[in-house]
Amino acid sequence: MSHSRTQSRSVQSVARVAYAVVAILPPAILILFLVGSLFFSGGQVSAGMDPKWGIVWAYPLFVVPTVLLVALGAVLVVLAIILAATASDADVPGxxxxxxxxxxxxxxxxxxxxxxxxxxTRTGDVTFGDQWRGAVVCSVALVILLIGIAVARTRPQDRQSRAR
Structure with a gap:
């Protein structure tokens, strides 16, 4: 295996781990919010609900700002580009x-x-927050990742296999 291929594999490995860590942060924060609301906000997980039991902290337990979700999505986009650019057929399962x-x-x-x-914006009884913008940025990362998977399936395992 050549030095550049070894370096590319290590970049792929580090980027894949970093991507996984960043990708699980928003769902982990959501789970923390939901479980924390059940315990501390009397079971109230949305503004339209009433507390079901004693309140320790008033709803909302915490607010996740749009900028955080967009920033995490932007990191995913950068990492998805790195992953797509360095992936080979062997990296597709990861x-x-x-x-x-x-x-x-x-x-x-x-x-x-x-x-x-x-x-x-408020629509009737529902207010839909700006955090949806984070979903759009994460969707861009998903598309890049899927394109990277498709392209990586056509790449050889290493440069020596092309020479044969």
Whole structure:
């Protein structure tokens, strides 16, 4: 295996781990919000609900700002570009494993937009927060990741296989 291929594999490995960590942050924060609301906000997880039992902290437990979700999505886009550019056919299973966490990030951003709106617009009884913008940015990362998977399937394992 050549030195550049070894370096490319290590870049791929580091980028894949970093991508996974960043991708699971929004869903993990959403789970923390939901569980924390059940325990501390009397079971109230949205503004339209009434508390079901004693309140320790008033709803909302915390608000996730739009800028955080957009920034995490932007990091995913950069990492998806690195992953797509350095992937080979052998990396495809690892890249496929990142599709689920990316989809979970999209769902989490939409969930925050509905549960604890940051800014946003009011439609009838529902306020839809600006956190949906994080879902759009994460969707861009997902598309780049999927394109990277498709292209990587056509790349050889290493440069020596092309020479044969």
């Amino acid at each position: 890249l496929r494993g990142l599709v689920g966490p990316t989809a979970a990030s999209i769902v989490a951003a939409i969930g925050f937009a509905l549960l604890v709106p940051d800014g946003g």
